[in-house]
Amino acid sequence: MPALAPQGSGSRLTMPRHPTSLLRRLLADSVLPCAFAALVLTGLLTVQRLRSVEDTAHLQIAAQLEQLAGALEHAAGANTQALLDGALRGSSDEPLQRVDLEEADGRRLSSGAPADASFERYRRNLSSGPGPHRILTVHVDPAPRLHAQRLILLYGVLSGFGIGVLVVLATLTLRYRVSIPLRDLQRSLDALLDGDDEEVSTDGLQPHGEFARLHASTAALARQLETHRADWASIKQTTAIDALDQLRQSQAAERGKSQFMALVGHHFRQPVQALQLIAASLHPGIDAEQSALLAQMRASVATMTRLLDALLDISRLDAGVVAATPAPFSVAGLFLRSRAALAEDARQHGVRLAWHPGHWLVHGDVQLVSDLLQQLITNAIAHTGSPGRVLIAARRRAAGVRIEVRDSGPGIPTIHQQRIFEEFVQLYGEGERHEGYGLGLAIAARQAKLLGTQIGLCSEPGHGSTFWFELPLASMENSDGQTDTRQASPAMHPVN
Numbered sequence: 001m002p003a004l005a006p007q008g009s010g011s012r013l014t015m016p017r018h019p020t021s022l023l024r025r026l027l028a029d030s031v032l033p034c035a036f037a038a039l040v041l042t043g044l045l046t047v048q049r050l051r052s053v054e055d056t057a058h059l060q061i062a063a064q065l066e067q068l069a070g071a072l073e074h075a076a077g078a079n080t081q082a083l084l085d086g087a088l089r090g091s092s093d094e095p096l097q098r099v100d101l102e103e104a105d106g107r108r109l110s111s112g113a114p115a116d117a118s119f120e121r122y123r124r125n126l127s128s129g130p131g132p133h134r135i136l137t138v139h140v141d142p143a144p145r146l147h148a149q150r151l152i153l154l155y156g157v158l159s160g161f162g163i164g165v166l167v168v169l170a171t172l173t174l175r176y177r178v179s180i181p182l183r184d185l186q187r188s189l190d191a192l193l194d195g196d197d198e199e200v201s202t203d204g205l206q207p208h209g210e211f212a213r214l215h216a217s218t219a220a221l222a223r224q225l226e227t228h229r230a231d232w233a234s235i236k237q238t239t240a241i242d243a244l245d246q247l248r249q250s251q252a253a254e255r256g257k258s259q260f261m262a263l264v265g266h267h268f269r270q271p272v273q274a275l276q277l278i279a280a281s282l283h284p285g286i287d288a289e290q291s292a293l294l295a296q297m298r299a300s301v302a303t304m305t306r307l308l309d310a311l312l313d314i315s316r317l318d319a320g321v322v323a324a325t326p327a328p329f330s331v332a333g334l335f336l337r338s339r340a341a342l343a344e345d346a347r348q349h350g351v352r353l354a355w356h357p358g359h360w361l362v363h364g365d366v367q368l369v370s371d372l373l374q375q376l377i378t379n380a381i382a383h384t385g386s387p388g389r390v391l392i393a394a395r396r397r398a399a400g401v402r403i404e405v406r407d408s409g410p411g412i413p414t415i416h417q418q419r420i421f422e423e424f425v426q427l428y429g430e431g432e433r434h435e436g437y438g439l440g441l442a443i444a445a446r447q448a449k450l451l452g453t454q455i456g457l458c459s460e461p462g463h464g465s466t467f468w469f470e471l472p473l474a475s476m477e478n479s480d481g482q483t484d485t486r487q488a489s490p491a492m493h494p495v496n
Contacts, residue, residue, distance in 0.1 A: 023179040027171060035167045039160055046156030050149050057095070057145040061122055061138065064096060069124050069136050072101065084111035098139035115139060181215075188218045192225060254318070275301050311439070317446040324365040324450050328474035331394045331401060332357040334366065338373050338392075345378065350386025353377070356393040360401050361474040368447050369471065373403065375444040376455075376467045380407035382440075383465075400472040407466075412459040421445045421455070 068087045075083055084099045088111055097119055098112035119139040126134035316322050335357040346353045362369075373392070380390045384407045391406040412420065412427065419425050426438040441455075448455045448469050459465035 021179075022182060023171070023174055026174050026178070031167055031170045031174070035163050038163045042156055042159045042163065046152060046159075049152045049156075053145060053148045053152065057142075061096070061140050065122055065124055065136070065138055068099070068138070069126055072134070072136065073126055081109055081111070084109060088112045095141045095144050096138055097141045100137040100139075102135040102137070104134050112139070116141075118142070185214055185218060188215065188222075192218070192222055317443065317450065322368075322450060324368055324452075326364050327366065328361050328363055329366040329369075331360050331362055331403070334370060334373065335392065335394075337370055338377065341374060342377050342381070346381050346390070349381050349384070349388075351381050351384050351388045351390055354389060354391045356391070358394040358396070358401070360394065360396070362401050362471040363474040364451055364471050368451055372444050372447040372451070372469065373405070375440045375447070376405040379440045379444075380405050380409070380465070380467070383407065384409040397470060400470050402468050402470045404466055404468040406464065408464045411461040411463050412457070412465055413461055417457050417459060 064087070068083065071083050072080060080101065084101060087099055088096065096112075098110065098115060101109040103109070116139070118141070120142050121137055121139055123135060123137045126136055335355050339353065339355060342353065377390060377392060384390055389408050391404070393404050393406070395402045395404065416427055420427060421441050421444075422438075423442045424438040425442075445455055451469075451471075453469045453471065456468045457465065458468075
């Protein structure tokens, strides 16, 4: 039996498209075949009995006729009439009504009632030597035989009528003992499936009948289901409260994180910047140890500044403080802007940058796009060994322009390609250690989301990595009101 689902979460059982009534099936499969067999047997017995009565009557008359014929063949002429009269007197309870004898010389002797057209006649020739035969004729009244046959036929009809009455009684019994209790049980089950809380009634059922036990089981199941519904509602309420508490805790944690990062930015940025300026203004002196210590201090201050800037960038992006201001700009101008900012970093790492901007106007926030591109290029420079090469290219796509950053580094295994966009995740090869704290790609992913795009990645260990994102083409109206997509000025050429 299928499990009952809580109210509102389950569906009704699938029923046949055209269900057949159980009562009809029971009648068609059991009652009517038995009734038909009984009618056939009754008809066969009635016909056999009718034939038996008729055959018995004929045999009885034939025996009397043979007995009388034998007596007439051996009797003298004076005793012939006496034999005919004696045959009728001896059959007072028999249907024999008249006897006629036609002698060989043409004389006729008769005994009994006058001839009637309704009588049946039986004729037999008597042997009388080589001359003409004597003819014995008996007249039999068929009324007793027909009466017996009518009684047999009446009994057959009454038997058929009795079989019909039994069919009606069986139909009523099946209806009130099987069909109606099953219908009531089905209604009870439907009420359970529909979530009706009405108590299942067992009134009018036999206390020890199967259907009474089924109804009792259904009532117990209804009580259990009601208990389960109450438990399910309590569980859902508890789950909703827990989810709400978790949401509140998450929101409180986000607010705490934003407040913490704002506090860090307010209380630490200015001291760190002041420390950086002081470290830059100090003279290294002539002592080598002092020069090394000052260089280390400057490097530490620079690292703290980069970490603080990255944390503040993530905090602002998560808090929704940064808003995109889309506007048309050229891809070539974007590449020139990023090239100037990253040239020194690439030279220090021994990496050559190759730029292929293309001549397209795209739509987006140029500052956010520039920061996103620089994050991807900085990540590629940091993970490309010296000597290495990083290709920055713009390619036309159906949906816009794809900006790609392709490096010749060690590549990223497939299992780690989603983790690298999480905070503080860094992947190292054997003997490798890179600068940074694993925040660049996390910041880039948030910037891409703010721009309405996402960062794609294609990488294979030993074959480098390619990061990309897409920007829509800028649609601008001509003087006649028509919209077209313009390219950047032809004066802007790819640079390497």
